[in-house]
Amino acid sequence: MKAFIVRRMILIIPLLFLISVISFATILLPPGSYVETYVQNLERTGFIMDQGQIEAIYRQYGLDQPAALQYVLWMSNFLLKGEMGRSFIYQRPVKEIIMERLPMSAAIALVSLAVTWLIAIPIGIYSALRQYSVGDYIATVIGFVGLALPNFLLALAIGYWVFASTGRAITGLFSIEYKGAPWSIAKFVDLLGNIWLPIVVIASAGTASLIRILRATLLDEKNKQYVTTARAKGLPEWRLIMKYPVRVAINPLISTIGWTLPFIVSGEIIVSQTLGLETLGPVLLAAALGEDMFLVGSIVMILSSLTVVGTLLSDILLAWVDPRIRFERTRV
Amino acid sequence: MSKNNVRHNTEDLILEIKNLKTHFMLDTGTIHAVDGVNLTISRGKTLGVIGESGCGKSVTAHSILRLIPSPPGKIVDGEILLHRDGEVIDITKLKPTEEMMRNIRGNDIGMIFQEPMTSFGPLHTIGDQIMETILIHxxxxxxxxxxxxxxxxxxxxxxxxxxxxxxxxxxxxxxxxRQRAMIAMALCCSPTLLIADEPTTSLDVTIEAQILELLTGLQAQTGMAIMLISHNLAVVSEMADDIAVMYLGKRVEFGSTDAIFDNPLHPYTQGLWQSIPSVDGPLEKLVPIPGIVPSPRDLPPGCVFASRCSEFMPGICDAPKPVPIIEAEPDHFVACYLYSNG
Known part of the structure; x- marks a missing residue:
């Protein structure tokens, strides 16, 4: 098991390097640059910059250096100081922007993840054990609706319905009066009144697919010989179902944990945009539209790295719960 | 009915199956997988159950431990009487999930299965799965x-x-x-009866011999009874004290191994014997049983073997009534009109 983890950790290093190069390439890729847009905007207001001033800006951001050097500069800043350059739009360090939004992104993502699993696993097990029962059909219908409905539409529909019936407008995580206010009990209560909507919306989509995956695997597993063996041993039905087929059926879900790591950082971009959530998703969108390349490149790099790390975590978890996946054999 | 059990001193009996009927209610019709089977197993003895695929051997075995998936399966009639410490328990009256039934499983009756490759849960160690059985009982x-x-x-x-x-x-x-480990698991609570459902079918011949030898040895040590289900006549003849021959959910012949081998009465049993080559005798022509097994969905009226039988008597064998069970010689029962003396 240890050898397996170490081998996978070493394999990941070249992959992360490749990701950083590609992320940096996306920074350099667009033909224009933020500086050009910036200068053009100034010119439109009548302020003409001379060449010297423009070059000063280029120098300030290190944009006059060759690409390879720029990459080395960017990476070494990132690795040594955690700096990821400066955002042109926000006129602040990229690191600050990310750190400011990260806690809320992570909170929403983790809570909706927990809600997803808490709802999906019992329903999935029920659906498989009582296949074609009324409850199974209801779960299936709700699951497919959740799967087919675009999240943002559900968000808007529920938001409208809440407004129409209670007069409360959910436009973001906080009501307007608390937006800039320091943390207080009242602000937290206000947060609770708003945050359930994105959680319900995000969880609904994930729940549906998890239910389908779990149901399908469990239907397969529950009729296998080893379940009959366990029954023939005299195990109580509930205990044997949980210990044998459910344990096996959970494995595909564990392999999806890896994908949720980047999602914790960026959140559901479209839902966040629709509901005005202050997560990283809308920042990425705005940065991409505004050619704020350091911000885009940094977020892209973080998301891709997290995907790789998440996959590694999934693999380690899977190897831990499923002895068939471990490479080494028990020595006998 | 009582006639079937006279040969045994009831004190020696472990299991009596009387007129067991296990049917599967499917959308396309009812399958009469087991349709009126009588069997008795005595302490320390081996009962061999033979018959071709689909004759109801496994369903009978699974019915004993109430492992038939329900729906669609259901025991619609009959009794399965387990004799334990002087009391008699009718297993068909128990709920599959109730404590008494779970107590019988693994404790009074152990079972090993045809597929050793998939008989253990893949995520737990062999030891964990064996210890679990010990700990629950x-x-x-x-x-x-x-x-x-x-x-x-x-x-x-x-x-x-x-x-x-x-x-x-x-x-x-x-x-x-794995099959050895499976046997260890089935024996861990010293059951009085071990059901072996085609225990060697998926193993190669040398391993098969080893496993059968192991079972015989363990039986001598522990005094347990074995119900050995097989479609392999050689395996059964070597191990069994008594043999039940099954065809299409019915027990067509029942007797001691010697009686069944030396004096097979039912045309189906005779047909089975003619279809295996003998190793030391002169070369004989192998005679297959003609025809195919009818669908258990719509059983023919009267004798279920009639359509393939060389001794078929029109008007008698296909008469729509149950075939009588005849004790043709002491302790040798056959379900066939040939022996009904009129």
């Missing part, structure tokens, strides 16, 4: 005792290095090893 046992007992059992069934192998996962065992 013996409240007094603690984990260490159970582990010692499991190691002993593994040694008894011939697993080398049981102290280490106990922590191995099923995929680290070969098929023969």
């Amino acid at each position: 013996n409240d007094a046992a603690n984990k260490n005792e159970a582990r010692d007992q499991a190691i002993d059992l593994l040694r008894q069934v011939g697993i080398p290095n049981p102290e280490q192998r106990i922590d191995a996962y099923p995929h680290e065992f070969s098929g023969g090893m």
Whole structure:
């Protein structure tokens, strides 16, 4: 098991390097640059910059250096100081922007993840054990609706319905009066009144697919010989179902944990945009539209790295719960 | 009905199956998988059950432990009487999930299955799965005792290095090893009856011989009874004291192994014998049984073997009434009009 983890950790290093190069390439890729847009905007207001001033800006951001050097500069800043350059739009360090939004992104993502699993696993097990029962059909219908409905539409529909019936407008995580206010009990209560909507919306989509995956695997597993063996041993039905087929059926879900790591950082971009959530998703969108390349490149790099790390975590978890996946054999 | 059981002293009986009917209610019709089977198993003896695929051997065995998936399966009639410590329990009256039934499973009756490759859960060690059986049936046992007992059992069934192998996962065992471990698990609570449902069908011939030898040896040690289900006549003839021949959910012949081999009465049993080559006798022509097994969905009226029978008597065999069970010689029963003396 240890050898397996170490081998996978070493394999990941070249992959992360490749990701950083590609992320940096996306920074350099667009033909224009933020500086050009910036200068053009100034010119439109009548302020003409001379060449010297423009070059000063280029120098300030290190944009006059060759690409390879720029990459080395960017990476070494990132690795040594955690700096990821400066955002042109926000006129602040990229690191600050990310750190400011990260806690809320992570909170929403983790809570909706927990809600997803808490709802999906019992329903999935029920659906498989009582296949074609009324409850199974209801779960299936709700699951497919959740799967087919675009999240943002559900968000808007529920938001409208809440407004129409209670007069409360959910436009973001906080009501307007608390937006800039320091943390207080009242602000937290206000947060609770708003945050359930994105959680319900995000969880609904994930729940549906998890239910389908779990149901399908469990239907397969529950009729296998080893379940009959366990029954023939005299195990109580509930205990044997949980210990044998459910344990096996959970494995595909564990392999999806890896994908949720980047999602914790960026959140559901479209839902966040629709509901005005202050997560990283809308920042990425705005940065991409505004050619704020350091911000885009940094977020892209973080998301891709997290995907790789998440996959590694999934693999380690899977190897831990499923002895068939471990490479080494028990020595006998 | 009572006639079927006269040959045994009731004190020696472990299991009596009377007129068992297990049917499967499918959308396309009812399958009469087991349709009026009578069997008796005595303490320390081996009952061989033979018949071709789909004749209801396995369904009979699964019915005994109430392992038939329901729906669609259902025991619609009959009794399965388990004799235990002077009391008689009708297993068909129990709920499959109730405590009494779980108590019988693994404790009074152990079972091993045809597919050793998939008989163990893949995510738990062999030892864990054996110890689990010990722990659920013996409240007094603690984990260490159970582990010692499991190691002993593994040694008894011939697993080398049981102290280490106990922590191995099923995929680290070969098929023969797994079947040995399976036997160890089935025996861990010293059952009075071991049901072996085609225990060697998926193993190669040398391993098959080893496993059968192991079962015989363990039987001599523990005095348990064995219900050996097989479609392999050689296997059954070697192991069994009594043989039941099944065809299409019915028990067509029942008697001691010698009687069934030396004096097969039912045309189906005779047909089975003619279809196996003999090793030391003169070369004979092998005679297959003509025709195919009818669908258990719509059984023919009267004798179910009539359509393939060389002795078919029109108007008698296909008369729409149950075939009588005749004791043609002492302790040798056959369901056939040929022996009904009018």
